[in-house]
Amino acid sequence: MSDIIRVEHLSYVYNPGMPDETKALDDVSFAIQEGDFVGVIGSTGSGKSTLISHFNGLNRPTSGKIFVDGRDMWAQGEDLRSFRFLVGLVFQYPEYQLFEETCAKDIAFGPKNMGLDDAEITRRVKEAAEFTGLDAALLERSPFELSGGQKRRVAIAGVMAMEPRILVLDEPAAGLDPEGRDTILSQIKAYHEKTGVTVVLVSHSMEDIAKYANRVLVMHHAKVAMYDTVENVFARAPELLELGLSVPQVTQIFLKLRQKGLDIPIDVYTVPYAVKVIRRLWQEKQRKGGGSNAS
Amino acid sequence: MLRDITIGQHFPGDSIVHNCDPRLKLVATIGYVVVLYACGNAVGVALSILLLLALYAIAKVPVKLILKSLKPIVPIIAFTGIINLLFYPGETPLVSFWIFNIYPEGITFAVLMAVRILALIAGTSLLTYTTSPTVLTDAIENLLRPLSKIHVPVHEFAIIMTIALRFIPTLVDETEKIMNAQKARGAQLDTGKLGQRLKALVPILIPLFISAFRRADELAMAMECRCYRGGAGRTQLKVLKFGKNDFLCLGFCVVTFGIILATRWVFPVIG
Numbered sequence: 160m161s162d163i164i165r166v167e168h169l170s171y172v173y174n175p176g177m178p179d180e181t182k183a184l185d186d187v188s189f190a191i192q193e194g195d196f197v198g199v200i201g202s203t204g205s206g207k208s209t210l211i212s213h214f215n216g217l218n219r220p221t222s223g224k225i226f227v228d229g230r231d232m233w234a235q236g237e238d239l240r241s242f243r244f245l246v247g248l249v250f251q252y253p254e255y256q257l258f259e260e261t262c263a264k265d266i267a268f269g270p271k272n273m274g275l276d277d278a279e280i281t282r283r284v285k286e287a288a289e290f291t292g293l294d295a296a297l298l299e300r301s302p303f304e305l306s307g308g309q310k311r312r313v314a315i316a317g318v319m320a321m322e323p324r325i326l327v328l329d330e331p332a333a334g335l336d337p338e339g340r341d342t343i344l345s346q347i348k349a350y351h352e353k354t355g356v357t358v359v360l361v362s363h364s365m366e367d368i369a370k371y372a373n374r375v376l377v378m379h380h381a382k383v384a385m386y387d388t389v390e391n392v393f394a395r396a397p398e399l400l401e402l403g404l405s406v407p408q409v410t411q412i413f414l415k416l417r418q419k420g421l422d423i424p425i426d427v428y429t430v431p432y433a434v435k436v437i438r439r440l441w442q443e444k445q446r447k448g449g450g451s452n453a454s
Numbered sequence: 455m456l457r458d459i460t461i462g463q464h465f466p467g468d469s470i471v472h473n474c475d476p477r478l479k480l481v482a483t484i485g486y487v488v489v490l491y492a493c494g495n496a497v498g499v500a501l502s503i504l505l506l507l508a509l510y511a512i513a514k515v516p517v518k519l520i521l522k523s524l525k526p527i528v529p530i531i532a533f534t535g536i537i538n539l540l541f542y543p544g545e546t547p548l549v550s551f552w553i554f555n556i557y558p559e560g561i562t563f564a565v566l567m568a569v570r571i572l573a574l575i576a577g578t579s580l581l582t583y584t585t586s587p588t589v590l591t592d593a594i595e596n597l598l599r600p601l602s603k604i605h606v607p608v609h610e611f612a613i614i615m616t617i618a619l620r621f622i623p624t625l626v627d628e629t630e631k632i633m634n635a636q637k638a639r640g641a642q643l644d645t646g647k648l649g650q651r652l653k654a655l656v657p658i659l660i661p662l663f664i665s666a667f668r669r670a671d672e673l674a675m676a677m678e679c680r681c682y683r684g685g686a687g688r689t690q691l692k693v694l695k696f697g698k699n700d701f702l703c704l705g706f707c708v709v710t711f712g713i714i715l716a717t718r719w720v721f722p723v724i725g
Contacts, residue, residue, distance in 0.1 A: 258660035272640030
């Protein structure tokens with residue numbers, strides 16, 4: 160597998176030379192492989208959103224380079240727009256960008272800008288609507304009549320319809336109820352599995368990252384603090400807590416149990432895995448002590 | 455590019471210029487503009503620029519900011535400069551072509567005018583740089599209070615202004631966000647013919663208007679929830695007080711402005 164995005168020594172400064180000058184990214188380097196599902200976490204103001212807006216050239220790096228699909232984004236003669244079709248970016252609260260009369264037209268905005276023919280656009284709109292679970296009846300209604308969750312899905316479909324190689328989502332589930340959260344995130348996961356598109360998901364919820372991502376990028380104070388597989392990152396739970404981030408609730412419980420002296424693995428971050436570990440422990444205990452006590 | 459808008463941009467600090475009573479600053483700024491135009495001679499204008507630079511230095515506002523606020527008015531200055539150059543009457547023309555005569559008087563007047571406009575913008579920018587918009591509207595409300603006796607809704611005007619100023623940065627931010635979102639979907643905003651460019655604005659203006667109305671709604675609700683009923687009987691958290699320092703500043707302004715104005719009777723008046 161090859162690197163789809165490679166970031167080299169990327170730095171970005173907001174308002175250079177002004178009194179409110181802030182370094183949003185400080186010498187950031189990493190690479191994302193094609194087909195990965197990368198979760199990006201970090202506390203507010205750690206540079207997550209700035210980082211992802213660099214992925215399709217909305218911000219010009221103060222220094223450093225970004226390669227998408229092997230091409231240097233800011234090299235002479237590169238067409239920035241072609242990168243925008245390669246990297247689909249879904250912003251925070253994307254429902255505020257809807258503007259067309261009908262949802263179908265809004266979803267078609269991206270593909271239309273790509274200069275595709277009508278048949279192809281219709282196919283893509285239909286497919287994107289299916290991925291995000293939008294009824295055909297909804298597509299002919301005005302986006303402003305829909306509920307918040309539905310609007311959000313229309314906006315995400317609008318980016319999916321561009322069929323990018325990388326789909327970047329900035330907190331796609333923010334402000335939704337638990338059910339809406341799960342629906343949207345599992346739809347994204349299903350989309351990832353079906354199309355093989357690389358997904359970068361920014362989220363505040365450790366549970367969500369643990370459940371859906373296979374790699375995690377931890378941002379802290381404009382730098383990359385960790386970048387590893389989910390298991391390895393959550394195995395460093397104490398460090399995460401030190402960075403002011405939480406770990407999934409299961410991991411927290413297991414961390415406490417370990418401190419109590421129980422011999423359990425440290426990288427437990429999903430409920431099914433936790434159940435398996437507890438069951439194994441339980442069986443060992445049954446075999447050894449004949450079930451004298453169950454802690 | 456949107457971030458270049460400096461109207462109402464506040465540059466917080468802790469200098470005597472910042473802490474001076476906003477009413478005095480407002481009146482002094484108006485006074486400065488009057489003096490700048492009334493003195494009518496090169497020495498007076500030079501002195502007023504010197505005064506302005508000194509005040510900028512005291513306020514510790516970086517020079518970069520002054521240049522930034524002057525950048526958008528360069529076309530206006532160029533335009534007035536050329537008009538003055540071509541049409542200002544004089545006695546012996548320096549250059550003559552077609553129907554235009556350029557006189558030496560015209561050159562001096564054009565330069566003086568350009569410098570005055572620059573000083574005017576830089577001077578008023580100093581006011582907005584050193585005074586937060588809310589304090590400034592407080593000052594305006596305070597100064598105009600006598601008008602409420604004749605049933606001018608001074609407080610309502612002030613609150614409208616405060617809200618408008620308060621929302622400039624928010625809407626600029628919002629516009630930038632929406633522009634980015636549409637650019638991410640491949641919208642082309644800065645290329646193409648005029649018609650195409652206007653059409654490209656639709657995906658930005660519609661979401662912007664919707665969000666502005668939503669914000670207005672939310673703000674009205676929030677204000678009502680906190681029992682806002684308008685101006686009558688309303689007291690203020692920060693009452694403006696004219697202190698000892700302010701009297702010193704007032705004295706300073708009267709003296710410096712007086713000196714600048716006095717040059718009118720010492721040096722030759724131009725125009």
